[in-house]
Amino acid sequence: MVTQILDPTDERVPIKRSLTPRPEALHGTIALLDISKPRGDVFLDRLEELLHERAPGVETRRFMKPTVAKPAPQPIKDEILEECDFVIEALAD
Amino acid sequence: MHPPTRFALANADGEEMHFPPDGPVLLALVKEDCDTCNLTLPLLEAVHRATEDGLDVWVAVQKRDDIAVLKDRHDLTMPLLDDDALDLSYETDIDTVPTLFLYDEEQNCTLQTFGFDKHEWREIAGESMTLAGRSGGDTAIDWEALPEQRPGCGARNYEPGVYERLQALKSGDLLSRLVDLAASDDIHEFMYEQGYTDGFPVVPPTRERVWKMLQGTPRDPQDEVAVMPPNLAPITVEKIAINAVMAGAKPEYLPSIITLVEIACTESFNIHGVLATTMGATPVGVFNGPIRDRIGMNYLHNALGSGNRANASIGRALRLCARNVGGSVPGGTDRATQGGPHRLTMNFAEHEDASPWESLAVERGFEPTDDVATLMAMSGGPATVADERSRDGRGLAGTLALSMSCMQDPKSPMVDTLVVLSPDHAGIFGRSGWSKDDVRECIMEETAIPLKDRLRSADAGCGLPPDIVERFGGEAALDMPVSKFRDKSNIILVVAGSPAAKFSTILGGWAGGAYSLPTSGKIGV
Numbered sequence: 001m002v003t004q005i006l007d008p009t010d011e012r013v014p015i016k017r018s019l020t021p022r023p024e025a026l027h028g029t030i031a032l033l034d035i036s037k038p039r040g041d042v043f044l045d046r047l048e049e050l051l052h053e054r055a056p057g058v059e060t061r062r063f064m065k066p067t068v069a070k071p072a073p074q075p076i077k078d079e080i081l082e083e084c085d086f087v088i089e090a091l092a093d
Numbered sequence: 094m095h096p097p098t099r100f101a102l103a104n105a106d107g108e109e110m111h112f113p114p115d116g117p118v119l120l121a122l123v124k125e126d127c128d129t130c131n132l133t134l135p136l137l138e139a140v141h142r143a144t145e146d147g148l149d150v151w152v153a154v155q156k157r158d159d160i161a162v163l164k165d166r167h168d169l170t171m172p173l174l175d176d177d178a179l180d181l182s183y184e185t186d187i188d189t190v191p192t193l194f195l196y197d198e199e200q201n202c203t204l205q206t207f208g209f210d211k212h213e214w215r216e217i218a219g220e221s222m223t224l225a226g227r228s229g230g231d232t233a234i235d236w237e238a239l240p241e242q243r244p245g246c247g248a249r250n251y252e253p254g255v256y257e258r259l260q261a262l263k264s265g266d267l268l269s270r271l272v273d274l275a276a277s278d279d280i281h282e283f284m285y286e287q288g289y290t291d292g293f294p295v296v297p298p299t300r301e302r303v304w305k306m307l308q309g310t311p312r313d314p315q316d317e318v319a320v321m322p323p324n325l326a327p328i329t330v331e332k333i334a335i336n337a338v339m340a341g342a343k344p345e346y347l348p349s350i351i352t353l354v355e356i357a358c359t360e361s362f363n364i365h366g367v368l369a370t371t372m373g374a375t376p377v378g379v380f381n382g383p384i385r386d387r388i389g390m391n392y393l394h395n396a397l398g399s400g401n402r403a404n405a406s407i408g409r410a411l412r413l414c415a416r417n418v419g420g421s422v423p424g425g426t427d428r429a430t431q432g433g434p435h436r437l438t439m440n441f442a443e444h445e446d447a448s449p450w451e452s453l454a455v456e457r458g459f460e461p462t463d464d465v466a467t468l469m470a471m472s473g474g475p476a477t478v479a480d481e482r483s484r485d486g487r488g489l490a491g492t493l494a495l496s497m498s499c500m501q502d503p504k505s506p507m508v509d510t511l512v513v514l515s516p517d518h519a520g521i522f523g524r525s526g527w528s529k530d531d532v533r534e535c536i537m538e539e540t541a542i543p544l545k546d547r548l549r550s551a552d553a554g555c556g557l558p559p560d561i562v563e564r565f566g567g568e569a570a571l572d573m574p575v576s577k578f579r580d581k582s583n584i585i586l587v588v589a590g591s592p593a594a595k596f597s598t599i600l601g602g603w604a605g606g607a608y609s610l611p612t613s614g615k616i617g618v
Contacts, residue, residue, distance in 0.1 A: 002280045002297045007270040008289055008335045008417040010326035069366035069608035 026055045028085035033072070034064040040090040047088065096194045096202035097185050102153060102174040105160050110151070110172060113200045117224035118149040119217070120194045122176070122187055125159035127246035129209050130191045134167045136214065136234055140221050141171040143232040147225025153181050155190065155249040182250040183259045189245035193217060197224055208245030211236065254301070261300035266307060266314045269331055271300075284339075289417060291409065291437055295339035306334040309344030310351065318351055319358035322365035324420035328354060332418050333410070340410035345388050346403055349466060350410045352616045353378055356468045357411060362612040367470040367603060368421040373429035374472040374603035377511065378408055378440040379587055381454035384464035384616055385442035392444040394591040397475055397513065397598060408440030435475065435600075441589055447516035448588035449523025456529070457613050464616040469511055469585065470609035473500055473601025480518070481595040486525030489518060490532050493597070494539030498577050500601040504547045504556030506575065509583050509602035509611060515590040518597045533581035540577035547575050585611065 032048060034040040048060050063080060065072045080087050097120070100112045112120070121137055123130040134152070141150035150171045154160045157177035164173060176182055185192070187207070195204040195217050204220055206213040215236055222230045250259055261267060274283055280297050284290055296302065307314050307330070314331035321328040330351065337350050357364040357376055367374045380390055391401035399405060415421045423429065429436065445452045445461075454465035480492040493512060500507050514522075522532060544565060549556045562570055578584060583602075590596075603609055 001276075002299055003274050003276075004271050004299070005274070005280070005284075006267065006298045006300060006303050006331075006335050007272050008298060008332070008339060008413070010321075010324060010328075010332070010418045010420070011270050012324070012326065067608065069370065070363060071365070 026051075026058050026086070029059040029061055029083065031080045031084035031087040032060055032062050033076075033080070033087055033089040034062065035072075035090060036065050036068040037090070043090045044088075047090075094187055094192065094205070094207070095185055096196075096205060097181060098200070100181050100184065102176055102181060104172045104174055105164060110174060112151070113196060114149045114151075116147075116149065117198050117221070118151060118196045119221050120196070121150070121152045121191050122155065122182060122185065122248070123152055123163075123191045124155040124246065124249055125162055127190050129243045129245050131166070132239075132243060133191050133209055133214070134163060134169065136218070136232075136239075138167060138169050138171055139232050139234050140218050143230060144221055144225035144227060147227060148221050150221075155179065155182060179250045179255070179259060180263075182248055183263055187248045188251045190248050191245055192248070195220060195224075209240070209243040211239055211241050257301040257305050261304035264304065267300055267303060267331060268315060269303075269335060288422065289339065289413075291412060291416065293437070295413070296341055298335040298338040302338045303331070303334050306338050306342070306344050306347055307331065309334075309347030312351070318354050321354070321358055321414060321419035322421075323369060323426040324418075326418050326420065328358075328414060328418045333414055336413040336417055337406070337410040340406045340413050341402065342406040342410050343388075343402065346407050346410075348616050349380070349384065349388070349403075349407050349464075350414075352466050352614045353407065353411045353468060354414055356466065356612045356614040357415070359612055361610045362468055362470070363609045364415060364419070366608050368415055368419075369426050369428055370472070370603060370608075371428045371430045372472045372603060373432040373436065374470045374609070375433070375436040375439060376408075376411060376468045377435065377471045377600060378411070379453055379467045379469070379511075380440070380442040380465070381445065381452045381459070381467070382464035382616075383462065385445075387464075390442035392442040392589045396441045396444070396589040396591075397439070404440050404442070405438050408438035412436070412438060433472075435471070439471070441513075443587045444516055444589045447592070448514075448519050450519075450529050450586070450588075453585070453587050454613065457611075459613070459615065465613055466616055467611055467613040469509060469600075469611045470603040471511060471600040472603045473599075474511075475513075475598045475600050476500075478597045478599060479595070480597075483521060483595075486522045486527035486531065487535065489521050490527070490535035491539055493532070493599070494536045494577075497536060497599055498540045498542075500577070500599065501604060502553075502555040504549075504553065505604070506547065506557070506579060507577050507583070507601065508579060508604065509585060510578070511585045511587070511600040511602070513590070513598040513600070514586060514588050515594055515597050516588060516592045517595045519588040521595075529586050530581065532586060533584045536584055537576045537578055537581050541574035543572045544575045545571040 032044045101109050104110050153174040153176040155176055157175050160173045189207040192207040194202050197203050204217050218232050281294050312330045316330045317327045319328055388403050390403045421427045443452055459465045478496045483489040547557050548559050
């Protein structure tokens, strides 16, 4: 009878991450990240329009991943982190 | 065989005895079901009695239950030690019983032998008497009545199954976390519950099996082979071996599986994207070179299907590595909308002898004698192309072109596409004197349609965006023929399958092309 097996996984202990505290109101700059999927721009255009309408004073900045097939390059992630307060990512089609 | 220097074993009364004792000692390792051991145990007892307290004679027995049996059978009074766990046998690395080591008062091993060689045993008995201070004394052994030689028996620590267990437990090769099962756990149900499987049962990766798998490569089990997406986890030879066991692979497949993991994790192949895409792509492996026959891969009947252990388990092992180490799980980072059965495993060998052309590996720069694996990211197919009427290359290439022209949809240009020709179809091209490029160029021409027919329309939303016309020079370009394929190199031709049937198979690549490129690697050791 099998009583022990070897762990086939990478053995990483799952780390619980808590969400960053939600802010009371929108402020500063919001990054709008297009992952290069079809019609991501349509979705973000509309979102940007609504943000400007409903949260005046909030700035938006557009970012785009060079390809949908790979994770965002580090420089894009760094730029968003350093220069923006929020990020909204347009996932999938 | 290494004479032991220190150990502790229990005697027949359960008392722990520490080796070496003070003074000279004759140490023997025996087992019960060995005629030569039974022949020689009375001789050891005779030496024990003749040397009295001038020399210790210790006998380690390879099974606990046999101690009492041997004691009664031969009326033994010398200490019989319990090596049921085979700790001493393993450390000493004996492969034959009986094995004898004689130590002087300084604890130097001065004589050793295995089996029964009358000359050597006589020498050891005489030297034992000398060490005991009874030089020339009578051991009361009737040497004349004994045979000249008797071979020993295989030691228990080298029995099949036992050897692997000892290596797995004691070699220190395996560092993965041990997962304990409760007595009430059903191993198969447990592994499903842990999420270790692809939906089919897996072989439980016990230490013994994993150690045996690792014998398929001389590489250090802790060598880091790659960093496995999507979790970017380092994957060692040992982790690959664990998943290879689970996939049902044999040790001789391990170098191929290691190579597939290496290739899959390259920037060029980009397994991250291949497994994450909503389009449901999967790595398809094609093997070339002598390894195909060496490990019994199938390139004949049902080559792309089930029934061959190497084909099935090598590809499955890669997928299990991606799942268990990389963390690619459907609904998690595996976002395939529908997927397909080839996402379980899709791996085959090229039928090189049935091909009129150089193999895929040679075309990609390798030698015919190299063992090579090539991975391609495929999302479409396998789709059958039936053409039992064409008798020349032109007709057959035309059929292939028609079949390939509607891959994904009839309008969209296509990238890498794998065409697996049956030997009969390949033979038609060979007899017509067609090269691979002739076939490709014909397919390029035959799949070309006016640009306007590749554009999206209100009737069909697929195809190219209308504004692309500007890139081709505006309205005038609308009638320009545009092939299904960007480049003839996107049409990958290999041969596999059994003779006497005119059916081939096409597998459509993952749309986008540069997302993942066909990537080859030489299979190492």
